[in-house]
Amino acid sequence: MKISGSLIATIFTSAVLFTACTKTPIENPEPVEQEVITTIRLVVTNSSGFNKTFNYKVLNDLNFVDEVVLAPSTEYDVEIKVLNESLTPTEDITEEVLAESNDHLFVLESNPATGAGAISFTDGSKDADGNPLNQKLKFTTGEAGNGVLTVTLKHEPTNKNAGTAGAAGGETDAEASFTVKLQ
């Protein structure tokens, strides 16, 4: 059976032409950054009418951190909120955290742990299984002074009773570092 050169050329060309017929959305990639957290917000109140929010926000490569200014030797009620402020309206991620409370943990650390500028943490809220979650808790401030407060949101921690982010294990979803002034 003789194969003509023109037959070859036809097969070759049609193969190449076939490749040109595509209707794929290559020109318009629409990726979405997943599970964005921009802000850790502390809503601090107490029975004496104190009501303030302190934000740790990272948005568009810019950091916005509020200094936590509280009175010394005072008790406060604190609620931690997790937000995505890159969207309008702001997405409240705290609801998702509460819905999957067993898989999350807020770890709060104060440096120093006691004394001037320190904050101690009590009465942290629990998850669905009765283990620590700490989305709502009480701050008890120490004597007047300066300190650092770190709030870490952990996903699937390995030790829910840990006092430090490192010991808690799991993945860090957010890590907020606030300077503290007790005055």
Place this chain on the structure above:
Amino acid sequence: MILSTTVMRYILLPILLCMSWVIPARAQQHCSLNINILVVETHNAQPLYPVVVHVDELKATYETNEKGRVSIDSLCPGKYTFHFHAAGYEHYAEQVTISGSTELKFKLSHIEGHLDEVTIADEREQTLLQAKDKMDRQQITANSGKTLGDMLQAVNGVSVIANGATIAKPVIHGMHSNRIVMLNNGVRQEDQQWGGEHAPNIDPFLANNLEVIKGAASVKYGTDAIGGVVLVEPAPLRARPGTDAELNLAGLSNNRMGVASGVVNHNFKAIPALSFRVQGTYKKGGNYRIPGYWAANTGVEENNYSAAAAWRKQHFGTEIFYSRFNTDLGVYRGAHTGNEADKLAAVNSDTPLVPADFTYELKRPRQHVEHDLAKAKMYFDSKLGVWHATYAYQHNFRQEYDVQRVETDDAQLNLTLNTQTVNLNLEHRAFGELKGEVGVDGIFQENFIQPGDRVFLPNYRSKGAAAYLIERYKISNWTIEGGLRYDYRWYEAFNPEGSNQQVVRYEYSFKNLSGTLGATKRVSNNWQLSTILSNAWRAPQANELFSAGLHHGAARIELGNKNLEPERSYNLNIESKNQFGSKLSTELSLYTQYIQNYIYLEPGADVLTIRGYFKTFNYRQTDAHLTGADVSAMYRWNDQLKTNFKGSVLFARNTTAKDWLILMPADRLSLNTTYTKDISRKLQECYLGLDTRYVFNQWRIPSNFDVIDYPRPPAGYFLADVAVGTKLLAGSQPLYISLTVMNIFNQKYRDYLDAFRYFIDQPGTNVVLRLRVPITFNNSKNHNNEDIRIINSDHIH
């Protein structure tokens, strides 16, 4: 000094007498030469059976076995005339001078015009004169259940880069991912191979042969063939009428994995030109076991199938092939860490941070990959030579399911890569001793994500064309090869950039000239020496150009570099194959490769995000120089016992920084001994094997290692495997059974090139039971009387 008669009588004479006793013994040793004969069909290299082999000088007749092989022992050096008789084939005779134990290959041609004769045209890939190694079907099925990357470690000079035991890719002379090319049934495999966590989407059961070309081979294979090429070659379709099948089963204890693979081949008696094959594999395993623990979420499920059909006449033929590869792979739950501190916490823990029991269930994070390959091929003879035209379409769909806060069914990455390749090539007719091929390649490729996927790679479209010429010339005992190739590649990429993810279009192209020049000399019957000088290139990948963010699960930020130039490598290989007497054979391969514009990740500043601190890495270029050696030796103690030794070393330098290159495989040694014996009529080819290997600690690390990576490369480790097997005859049906115990000491170890070394140990002991059942249906045999004709042949290894 004059020797007194006393000395003569009492010292020299006894010595002479002893020598006269010794010398004839040595002469006897000379007649202990062993030759292994392989008889194949001229065009498609298919082993022929049964072939009657008659040797005039020995006045003896032998017959080849199902593999086309026959061995003749206790030969004295001298000239022998071999006669080959086989039904349907031209009679063939050849005189060969035997001076040492050797392997001989003879080719028989089909006789034209007979009813059941089908002359199959050349389907063999004509591989380059570059250093190469092969694994045959027996070695492949003896390792069934292993990933393709893991299986290839048996080849000297090849190691593995992995993400745990289930995601493994081959590393040839330190190069992997998109610095090597994988050829799946002659088609360049395009399956997102640039990713370190993207294992090859090829079913090893498709292969009759796994051939590894070690060294730069762009002249034939195009861009990316810097480290080498892996050729996954299926067997040619059945030529003789009838049906044959094979079933392979394996059970592996470590991850309670079951593997089943079957293939059926058929050639129609009524239409001798028509043949087909169907094949399928299923594999399922759960979490794998490391010493003391289960690795959470490391199961795997794979189902693959393929079909091929061919219609082949003497001067024209066509073949179509389709394969589907489907896999779901769990990724160790603890491997996808959060920030740098989370990763350090995992590294510093002696035990796996994520506890687990055994389960087959796959949770997040996991990968789902589908790969479709459709190929159509045609060949025809002409006055100029044999033309081949191939068209292939590949569709690769890779999904990554990440750990999410809120439960969802969606995958966070749905990446599609569609590739079409065309090849037209002419193996021109020999001009005296000059043989060669000239060809053109075309490629068209599109890569895109789904809307809503996480930020990953830009979408891109790519086109390429290439033309090449490779010529081989034989003169006396020299073979000389030269080749040239011109490549052109064009890309357009659509990259979302900035805070509002505005799409920016980029267009760029690359041109490259590659070449090869090599020579092989058969210095003697016992010594073959080769030298090859070749160059290769690689276009930068989209991730190297455009990455701008968190490398998912690797706890680091990677920043692309739009100014990257293609890598160009210049490679010199020297290889010596020697046979010493009848017992010892050795292979030494030395290589040195200079890579200009070698692309790698250089550490930058730490970046603070809301998730904490991450290291950043920037894609940079440098000049690299890789030098190494692969050495192997086989010693046959006697007919039953043989020992194999292998060693490989690699020195990889960043010549601009005058420092070692990061992430290069450590030196390794392996020693394997096998004892084979036929026990009874029913129990044949029984074997007992011990396989040991030692991988050294990789101390050749850059001086800034502690800035880039933590912890230091793991300690060296020693592993031992034991295997026992036999061929059991159940009536006339052969059954090949084997029991292998891998890592018999349940050694706790980590490997530098496994990304899971930060988190968990390598798998512990694995007991594997394998069964192979080759089935030949009662196919008719034709017997004709033919004329004797003496034809020239060439017998090459």
